[in-house]
Amino acid sequence: MKKQIVKFVIDKNLDIQNHLIGLDTYKNKTHSRAQQKNEKMNILLKLSKSKQKISIAKDIAKYYSLAKKKYLDSITADINREWLKIEKDFLIKLEKIHKKPFPYNSVRGVISSADRFGYSTKGRWFATGMRQNKFVAIDIATHEMMHFMFHKYYWKVCLDKGLSSKQIWAIKEAFTVLLNLECSSMRFELDRGYPEHKNIREAIEKSWKNNHNFEKALEFAIKMIMR
Numbered sequence: 004m005k006k007q008i009v010k011f012v013i014d015k016n017l018d019i020q021n022h023l024i025g026l027d028t029y030k031n032k033t034h035s036r037a038q039q040k041n042e043k044m045n046i047l048l049k050l051s052k053s054k055q056k057i058s059i060a061k062d063i064a065k066y067y068s069l070a071k072k073k074y075l076d077s078i079t080a081d082i083n084r085e086w087l088k089i090e091k092d093f094l095i096k097l098e099k100i101h102k103k104p105f106p107y108n109s110v111r112g113v114i115s116s117a118d119r120f121g122y123s124t125k126g127r128w129f130a131t132g133m134r135q136n137k138f139v140a141i142d143i144a145t146h147e148m149m150h151f152m153f154h155k156y157y158w159k160v161c162l163d164k165g166l167s168s169k170q171i172w173a174i175k176e177a178f179t180v181l182l183n184l185e186c187s188s189m190r191f192e193l194d195r196g197y198p199e200h201k202n203i204r205e206a207i208e209k210s211w212k213n214n215h216n217f218e219k220a221l222e223f224a225i226k227m228i229m230r
Contacts, residue, residue, distance in 0.1 A: 011140065086141055114130075115133065
């Protein structure tokens, strides 16, 4: 039996890291959903990084008590069982879309207590939620694995074209529209993206339907965002 690539896990330290990523997203107003005022985030931003970690750890400790362990273990096992039903087929589809192999032999899906879900390609993990059902967790996993492919194969391509990090981030997020075209049978809901990327998502979708070629769609997206 082929090794499971994505394994959903409980990891308090990575949960804290995910909270910090969400805090940075809020601080930098990376996208429209991060621009809504959040008093809790504003209080954390006044603290040093070390004190932010302490405050977050204290706030989420309730989820990591011995009494809660059975619930977290049950949630994690449930998501892993459901994920294994589609992982092989999803990876085949992902590699077909990009015409490139998935670059990692192991990735962790961290069950997080946060409301925002970040990821780390360096650490090979992404976050999903404790309070969402297993199908939402799988939707998040497919979304983040698209990002892992983009970072590995296309981020530098965009940098070499002269795009800013913000422009590349927008293109990376917009490309998840392909999940709706190629992987809808493996997902519970459509990948809706961010409202501010609507036009570029539509452009990528049009290019994909015409060519079924990721690199051509990327070239089209780059030209569009540099206008």
